[in-house]
Amino acid sequence: MTGTILWFKRDLRVADHPALARAAQAGAPVLPLYVVEPDLWRQPDADARHYGFLRESLLDLKAQLARIGLRLVIRVGAAVPVLEALRRDHHITRLISHEETGNGWTFARDRAVADWAWGQGVTWEELPQSGVVRRLRGRDGWAVARDRFMAQPLVTVAPLPMLEGVGAQPLPGAGALGLGADAPARQVGGRAAGLALLGSFLTTRGQDYRRAMSSPLQGADACSRLSPHLAFGTLSLREAEQAAARRAGQVRGAGDGWSGAVQSFRSRLAWRDHFIQKLEDEPALEWRCLHPAYEGLRPDQPDAARLAAWTRGETGLPFVDACMRSLAATGWLNFRMRSMVMAVASYHLWLDWRATGQHLARMFTDYEPGIHWSQVQMQSGTTGINTLRIYNPVKQGLDQDPTGAFTRSWLPELADVPDGLLQEPWRWDGAGGLRYPAPIVDVKTAAAAARDRVWAVRQGDGFRAQAAKVVRKHASRKDAKGRFQRDPVRLKKDDRQMGFDF
Numbered sequence: 001m002t003g004t005i006l007w008f009k010r011d012l013r014v015a016d017h018p019a020l021a022r023a024a025q026a027g028a029p030v031l032p033l034y035v036v037e038p039d040l041w042r043q044p045d046a047d048a049r050h051y052g053f054l055r056e057s058l059l060d061l062k063a064q065l066a067r068i069g070l071r072l073v074i075r076v077g078a079a080v081p082v083l084e085a086l087r088r089d090h091h092i093t094r095l096i097s098h099e100e101t102g103n104g105w106t107f108a109r110d111r112a113v114a115d116w117a118w119g120q121g122v123t124w125e126e127l128p129q130s131g132v133v134r135r136l137r138g139r140d141g142w143a144v145a146r147d148r149f150m151a152q153p154l155v156t157v158a159p160l161p162m163l164e165g166v167g168a169q170p171l172p173g174a175g176a177l178g179l180g181a182d183a184p185a186r187q188v189g190g191r192a193a194g195l196a197l198l199g200s201f202l203t204t205r206g207q208d209y210r211r212a213m214s215s216p217l218q219g220a221d222a223c224s225r226l227s228p229h230l231a232f233g234t235l236s237l238r239e240a241e242q243a244a245a246r247r248a249g250q251v252r253g254a255g256d257g258w259s260g261a262v263q264s265f266r267s268r269l270a271w272r273d274h275f276i277q278k279l280e281d282e283p284a285l286e287w288r289c290l291h292p293a294y295e296g297l298r299p300d301q302p303d304a305a306r307l308a309a310w311t312r313g314e315t316g317l318p319f320v321d322a323c324m325r326s327l328a329a330t331g332w333l334n335f336r337m338r339s340m341v342m343a344v345a346s347y348h349l350w351l352d353w354r355a356t357g358q359h360l361a362r363m364f365t366d367y368e369p370g371i372h373w374s375q376v377q378m379q380s381g382t383t384g385i386n387t388l389r390i391y392n393p394v395k396q397g398l399d400q401d402p403t404g405a406f407t408r409s410w411l412p413e414l415a416d417v418p419d420g421l422l423q424e425p426w427r428w429d430g431a432g433g434l435r436y437p438a439p440i441v442d443v444k445t446a447a448a449a450a451r452d453r454v455w456a457v458r459q460g461d462g463f464r465a466q467a468a469k470v471v472r473k474h475a476s477r478k479d480a481k482g483r484f485q486r487d488p489v490r491l492k493k494d495d496r497q498m499g500f501d502f
């Protein structure tokens with residue numbers, strides 16, 4: 001009797017799991033496997049908070065699998081030797097998983113697994129679990145195909161025969177993998193937590209989503225908080241989209257904010273696939289500027305003191321520091337705050353996005369390489385096609401945290417600073433007595449210098465032709481058939497391309 005391995009990766013659920021459904025169709029006994037790969041956890045983008053969320057999600061997955069007659073088998077080691085030992089000892093002829101658009105390490109690992117499967121005569125089937133398309137020829141029509149995928153019925157499976165006699169290993173603790181401390185206020189993993197968030201967002205928390213999403217205090221409740229669940233696959237993107245579509249039908253025309261909220265949420269679910277598709281099409285965007293003209297713009301070796309001040313939340317810019325400290329503790333920031341801390345690192349502090357991006361990857365519980373590296377490059381101005389937004393962190397603090405409650409909650413050193421000067425404590429008469437650093441850069445001077453340097457690159461020979469190539473490969477299409485309506489490479493020195501928010 002031969003067996004099928006169902007290899008769980010970033011798809012830790014039973015519901016709407018196309019790979020599991022395919023394994024059921026195959027008819028052979030199934031071995032549900034999760035491989036804890038110590039080398040993956042040694043990569044510079046890995047952190048204990050990811051592992052903590054993963055462990056909780058695996059425990060929940062175990063219970064879900066038990067309900068369909070399966071037992072999750074954990075093995076620890078490199079994927080190829082683990083798979084080979086199972087093949088040899090248990091007559092495995094088939095491996096089924098979902099396609100993964102991960103970091104460079106998982107890409108290389110999957111190539112090694114493909115070589116192994118080919119060499120051993122094992123059939124490896126990889127199925128899509130979202131709108132991301134492997135070996136995409138071009139972006140025209142992509143959005144239409146993505147929406148079609150999202151509208152397909154959710155996949156269900158009946159109880160399956162288990163491949164018996166396979167020994168499992170216990171899940172190692174984070175310390176055994178060389179990981180440090182978890183985030184003290186991290187989100188809880190597991191499908192039950194994910195479903196609860198989806199339900200509460202669509203019925204109660206989300207009503208004020210549009211207005212509150214960028215607030216550092218209200219955003220934590222008004223945003224869905226589904227990101228780590230989508231990243232680890234405890235919910236499928238299609239489940240979230242279909243639940244939102246049903247809700248859209250219920251609230252249409254109600255005039256109470258719900259309709260717009262659900263619409264904005266569904267757009268973001270689509271952005272998710274849009275950004276991950278970029279990394280699928282161009283894995284090098286994790287380590288190379290999307291527009292090559294920006295290579296070498298910032299020093300390869302970032303200024304160590306500035307980098308350390310930024311990561312620790314000690315730049316002397318209160319709103320930036322509050323965001324960085326909050327992120328370290330909770331593993332989450334809303335989109336606006338992520339953009340701002342990234343932009344300040346890249347423009348004001350002039351730090352290379354690769355170093356700062358690795359730090360944020362470790363800090364975000366929801367680290368999703370496709371979204372992350374695309375956004376890191378966008379907010380650093382290295383794509384060559386997006387609007388440059390040089391956020392002013394003082395203005396952001398005043399706009400987004402008008403009462404100062406968020407800033408004060410993370411910066412107890414500023415307790416005595418009057419409200420009006422909270423975002424610029426260096427202007428306060430008592431600043432000399434504070435146990436808080438002076439700002440490491442002058443915000444306006446640093447922003448203007450960065451803008452000039454980036455603009456100089458944009459005027460270089462061949463910049464526009466190269467930018468057009470990036471657009472053709474990666475930019476979203478605007479019309480109903482998913483094609484461009486006009487040339488989206490706009491190089492005028494205008495507000496859209498070089499946004500300052502003084």
Ligand SMILES: Cc1cc2nc3c(=O)[nH]c(=O)nc-3n(C[C@H](O)[C@H](O)[C@H](O)COP(=O)(O)OP(=O)(O)OC[C@H]3O[C@@H](n4cnc5c(N)ncnc54)[C@H](O)[C@@H]3O)c2cc1C
Nearest residue numbers: 223224225226227268269272335338339366367368372375
């Ligand atoms: C520098 C930077 C790095 C980022 N890194 C990540 C990352 O590693 N993982 C990640 O999931 N998101 C990342 N984002 C995007 C976004 O900030 C988060 O998805 C969002 O804040 C997560 O909170 P939420 O689930 O409550 O989002 P909601 O606002 O409730 O949105 C719902 C879902 O839509 C998707 N989404 C939302 N915004 C975006 C976006 N701008 N681009 C693509 N998809 C989006 C996410 O899956 C999110 O869970 C990054 C943004 C920036 C600026």
